[in-house]
Amino acid sequence: MKRTKRKSPDAPPRSGSHTEVHTDSDLFATLKKLTEAHPTGGMARLKSILASLAREFDPSSVTMTSTNIPDAVHKLSRVVDETSEATQRVLDVVERQKKLLKEHDLHTASVARLLKRSPIDPDAVLAELEKTSTTVNGLHSLAHQIVEAQEYQDLCSQKIEKVIRLLSSLDDRLRLLFEYLNYPLTPVSAGEKHPEDADIDQSAADDILKRFGL
Amino acid sequence: MVPNVDVNIKILVVDDHQTMRQIVRRSLGELGFMNVTEAVDGMDALAKLQKDTFGFIISDWNMPNMMGLDFLKAVRSSESSKGIPFLMVTAEAKKENVFEAAKAGVSQYIVKPFTVASLEEKMTAIFSRKKPSA
Numbered sequence: 001m002k003r004t005k006r007k008s009p010d011a012p013p014r015s016g017s018h019t020e021v022h023t024d025s026d027l028f029a030t031l032k033k034l035t036e037a038h039p040t041g042g043m044a045r046l047k048s049i050l051a052s053l054a055r056e057f058d059p060s061s062v063t064m065t066s067t068n069i070p071d072a073v074h075k076l077s078r079v080v081d082e083t084s085e086a087t088q089r090v091l092d093v094v095e096r097q098k099k100l101l102k103e104h105d106l107h108t109a110s111v112a113r114l115l116k117r118s119p120i121d122p123d124a125v126l127a128e129l130e131k132t133s134t135t136v137n138g139l140h141s142l143a144h145q146i147v148e149a150q151e152y153q154d155l156c157s158q159k160i161e162k163v164i165r166l167l168s169s170l171d172d173r174l175r176l177l178f179e180y181l182n183y184p185l186t187p188v189s190a191g192e193k194h195p196e197d198a199d200i201d202q203s204a205a206d207d208i209l210k211r212f213g214l
Numbered sequence: 215m216v217p218n219v220d221v222n223i224k225i226l227v228v229d230d231h232q233t234m235r236q237i238v239r240r241s242l243g244e245l246g247f248m249n250v251t252e253a254v255d256g257m258d259a260l261a262k263l264q265k266d267t268f269g270f271i272i273s274d275w276n277m278p279n280m281m282g283l284d285f286l287k288a289v290r291s292s293e294s295s296k297g298i299p300f301l302m303v304t305a306e307a308k309k310e311n312v313f314e315a316a317k318a319g320v321s322q323y324i325v326k327p328f329t330v331a332s333l334e335e336k337m338t339a340i341f342s343r344k345k346p347s348a
Contacts, residue, residue: 087233091240202325202332205312209323212316214339 049177056170067162069170075159086152093142093149100142104135216337221246223269228252228259228285229303230277238272238303244330245337256280260288263295270337275304275311283314290319299340303328 056068067075111128114121178185200208225242227250229235235252242250251266253259255277262268271289275282282302289295302315305326312323322336 084231084233088236091233091236094240200307200309200312200325202307202328204309205307205323205325208309208312209316209320214316214320214322 045180046177049173049180053170053173053177056166067166069166072163072166075163079156079159082152082156086149089149090146093145097139097142100135100138104132104139107132107135216245216247216334216341219247219337219341220269222249223247224267225250225270225272226253226259226262226268228254228256228271228273228277228282230255230274234274238333241328241330241333242272245334256282256285256288259285263289263292268295268298270299270301270340272301272303275302275315276306283311283318286315286318286320301336301340 057070058068107128111125111132114125114128175185225247227235227238227242229238229252239250239252242248251262251268253262256273257279259271259273260280273282273285277285280288282304286300286302289298289300296319299321300319302320302323303326304311304323307323307325315323321340324332324336
């Protein structure tokens with residue numbers, strides 16, 4: 001993030017020259033200076049902001065609609081597991097579908113052969129059609145299992161939404177803290193990236209490879 | 215189908231995610247390639263390369279223990295494996311990464327999510343060249 005000289009209205013008064021901070025050690029030095037210069041008000045304000053940040057680690061802050069940092073880590077790990085399990089289930093179902101489709105092809109081919117015989121043996125045709133019906137029912141059942149495997153999406157999105165709320169809340173309070181310390185950050189739009197950090201698509205990757213003769 | 219490639223070619227698929235390995239294996243299966251060995255990361259893959267001979271490597275970029283780029287460099291630095299066609303697969307494609315991979319000798323680079331058709335296209339591009347990049 002870009003740092004600017006924007007002054008927060010909540011920032012404590014500073015005497016002397018304008019203080020700029022650009023590194024972590026600068027930040028801590030500024031913090032020390034501010035708390036020493038304003039032992040009562042400055043420290044109280046700082047403690048208040050830090051206390052609100054610390055609440056994000058408090059187990060009691062986990063509710064139906066909110067989470068805290070340790071819980072968020074656990075929730076995101078679960079999301080990884082659940083998406084992986086769901087994908088695995090779908091891949092397994094697709095493999096079973098492929099087998100059933102092969103069986104179905106064999107049965108329908110068999111029905112076609114039986115119908116070409118003269119005289120036609122109705123019992124044999126019916127027996128093959130029953131097998132076809134069984135494989136079709138099996139395919140319907142597997143299609144339903146694919147639908148069921150998508151249940152993870154709802155549960156995962158709830159977990160992710162809680163983590164997003166937590167990050168948003170942390171972002172707000174950290175910005176407050178930085179501004180208080182006269183360490184303001186330039187607002188960055190959601191999803192905005194430095195051009196060098198931006199993801200590229202396949203055609204852009206291909207263009208680069210072409211330069212290397214690939 | 216991929217022209218100029220024996221369907222029995224031994225392919226090494228390297229990815230730390232089992233699901234992704236399965237998707238790649240399945241995609242290769244769709245193209246007729248069934249002789250697939252899996253490795254969970256670059257270290258595991260290097261161990262497998264020492265024990266066996268492979269004709270093609272498909273590797274993820276982002277892996278624990280050894281990143282795909284380091285694995286590629288290790289493959290290219292070994293006399294026995296430097297000529298093996300190497301397809302890098304990545305979810306986060308950055309210009310710099312593609313440059314690095316190209317400089318390190320990657321044969322092609324594919325951005326996730328990919329289709330069987332795009333895998334076929336990349337394999338065709340790799341194997342239609344007279345010599346794999348080294």
